[in-house]
Amino acid sequence: MSSCESNCQLDRPSSRQLDLRSDDVIIRDEAITCIDATGKIVLPGFVDPHTHFVFGGYREDEFNLRLQGASYMDIMRMGGGIAATNRATHAASEIELYEEGYKRMERMLDLGITTVEGKTGYGEDTATEDKMLRVMEQLDRDHPVDVVKTYLGAHAVPPSWKGRSGEYIDYLIKEGLPMAAGRAEFCDIFTEEGVFSLEESEKLLRAAKELGFKLKMHADExxxxxxxxxxxxxxxxxxxxxxxxxxxxxxAMRDAGCIACVLPLTAFSLREPYARARFMIDHGLAVALGTDLNPGSCYSQSIPLMIALATIYMKLTIEETITAITLNSAAAIDRADRIGSLEKGKAADVVILDCPGYRHLSYHFAMNLVDTVIKKGDIVRRPCDLSC
Known part of the structure; x- marks a missing residue:
């Protein structure tokens, strides 16, 4: 993206030919709804391509341990981390997970997010993973924000499988993948020293690919x-x-067309160096930005803070950052042909910002500037919804 413009033409997909010349109209069933965006900025709806937003329990005590110097892996070795959320998610009822997930999606919509990727991964057994998928399926039906589902059975080795990560991968191939096939679009794995090896990761992902899953990876964190x-x-x-x-x-990722999805809120929360997004872009990689909303390493879905970190500390331009939270994030969930930009033939997912220029996203940093949100042509957030 070389520039952003404050005056965008929106052509809503339709079964009949439309020729929209005004930049502030939506046509629905022969009726016209006018939206006055005078002095405001119109952008594609934001896309969050990496979250763990369905979970039980919270881990604020672990956050305080990290503030005192404990590392993420230290906490995992103490029985906390993902294992703690696994226990809480297993204990939570389906309705409890649904209600908390819905609240988080409401906050996403307030921040201009119109599509979100959500992962399983907090189940120590296939039944809990199935429960998480059912919750996301229902949320996708009930909430305006679209949910793209990812199966992450290989998020951590459960305590009952300690020292047997290879056998756990075999279990996931036999039980987990068939359960999620046709329901989750993607399969993901946490490939990391002390979690799942390269060999184990390749075995699971090849099996997933054979069942029709598209692939994602937690890689080199x-x-x-x-x-x-x-x-x-x-x-x-x-x-x-x-x-x-x-x-x-x-x-190799660049040459393969693999999107680099970087998660600065997590690095910020863990006090780790940021991913080298500037280096990636300068060497031809497509970079997407995700929040990594989860109860442990990053309990935040703050798009405004993420934009600030990307521009101030990761040295992305604001134009690159906007691309990374729209079109490139759509590409990271294989939807760049449907969402992520305002052009004819794509869904009318739109955010209107109450600011005089798009550069205010970084200049007026860490502030939510969203005024109105439109999802598939429907107004789903108005100014009174956000301020009242």
Whole structure:
């Protein structure tokens, strides 16, 4: 994206030919609804391509431990981390998970997010993973924000499988993948030292691919073990985190057309160096930005803070950042042909910002400037909804 314009023409897909010349009209059933965006900014709806937004329980005590110097892996070794959320999610009822997930989606909509990717991964058994998928399926039906579902059975090795990660992968291939096939679009895995090896990751992902899953990976977040290179090798749609990814693996991703999904809110929360998004862009990678909303390493879905971190600390331009939260994020969930930009033939997912110029997204940093949200041509957030 070389520039953003404050005056955008919106052509809503229709079964009949439309020729819209005004930039402030939506045509529905021969009726015209006028939206006065004078002095405001019109952008595509924001896309969050990496979240864990359905979960039980919270881990604020772990956050305080990290503030005192404990590392993410230290907490995992103490029985906390993902395992703690697994226990809480297993204990939570389906309605409890649904109600909390719905509240989080309401906040997403307030922030201009019109499509979100959501992962399973907090079940120590297939039944809990199935429960999480059912919750996301119902939320997708009930809430304006579209939910793109990812199966992440290989998020961590459950305590009952400790020391048997290879056997756990076999269990997921036999039980988990068939349960999620046809329901979750993507399969993901946490490829990391002390979690799942490259060999285990490749075994699971190849099995998932045979069942029709598209692939994602948590790659090279803590140690540079080559997850990004494996993502390129397997034709993954995206590799995510990438804080410690090696140059040669990033170049392999570029050559394979694999999207680099970076998660600055997580690095901020963990006080880790940010992924090298500037280096990636300068070397031809397509970079997307995701929040990584989850109860442990990043309990935040703040698009405004993410924009601030991307521009101030990761050295992206505001134009690159807007692309990374719209079109490139859509590409990271294989939807760039449907959403992520305002052009004829795509869904009318739109955010209107109450500011004089798009650069205010970084200049007026960490503030929610969203005025109105439109999803598939419907106004789903008005100014009074956001301020009253």
């Amino acid at each position: 803590i140690e540079p073990i080559g997850g990004a290179g494996l993502a390129a090798k397997l034709g993954a749609v995206s590799a995510d985190h990438l804080l410690k990814a090696k140059d040669e693996d990033l170049f």
